[in-house]
Amino acid sequence: MSISGRLNHAYDEAKGNKWLRYFAVFCRVVLALGFIPSGIVKVMGERFASGLSVNHPLGHYLEALHRTEYYYTFIGISQLLIAVLLLIPRTALLGALMYFPIILNICILAYAVRFEGTRITTLMLLANIFLLCWDYNRIKHILPFKQTKEDDYLAREKPVSHKFPSLFFGGVFVMIAAVIIINHFMYDIRPGNSRIECTNGCAGNSDPKACLEFCGCIHDQGKQLHECLNEYDKAKE
Known part of the structure; x- marks a missing residue:
């Protein structure tokens, strides 16, 4: 096939x-x-x-x-x-x-x-x-696959199935969980949507002082993200 x-x-x-x-x-x-x-x-x-x-x-x-x-x-x-x-x-x-x-x-x-x-x-x-x-x-x-007569046969409409696709929805649940977990651990620090949100996350940061300086760099000074990240990395050192 x-x-x-x-x-x-x-x-x-x-x-x-x-x-x-x-x-x-x-x-x-x-x-x-x-x-x-x-x-x-x-x-x-x-x-x-x-x-x-x-x-x-x-x-x-x-x-x-x-x-x-x-x-x-x-x-x-x-x-x-x-x-x-x-x-x-x-x-x-x-x-x-x-x-x-x-x-x-x-x-x-x-x-x-x-x-x-x-x-x-x-x-x-x-x-x-x-x-x-x-x-x-x-x-x-429009996809780069060769179409055959077999494809036309398989493409015919079939009776509606009422079977619950537990494997598919289980995969959806796992994917949602993976997105949430991966995003949680993806970055060492985030600017947050506000200064308060940013500073609230500093309590659990490995270097709270450096985190607070990062928040000030973003929300008070308005510097570019990469600049503040560089300063954050240097402060941690």
Whole structure:
């Protein structure tokens, strides 16, 4: 059996399961809800994450983005449009395709500035990837796999299965737990979303004094993240 044939076989088994269909709808709704509030804020011209200090690494970015005028509004309109596309079954794939580059960019940005929202953006990215896999039968023709007659046979619609896919949902649970745990131990220090949040984390830091200096470097002096990290490393030494 070809690679495409094996993928089609696994896909058809999943596509015919009612629980996975419910999960796909759940992912569409959750991702749409993730874009609607932020889209409305941008369309109204308000600064996104207004509670985030301008001195925060992500705050620098959001403040600059807010000052781009109609580009900022364009992003908001795009997010609202994508949310609507996701909620409509016929246009859900288009919404998922448009969602992917945006959430990938947001996810990488969150990790780059050590934002506290890295966990949620990672889960949103994984949910988006699931939706793209869910519509594999519609995008497989642009993938670098040779299509055969066997693939067409396997792609035929099968009866709906009511069996609960415990292995799949067990994997989802493990993946969520892994994202949370890995993010918890990924960085020795984070700037937090505010000075208080940053300093509150210093109690459990290996060098509380160096941690407090790092928080002041970020939230009081407004220096770049890499500068403050360099000073933090030197203070620890």
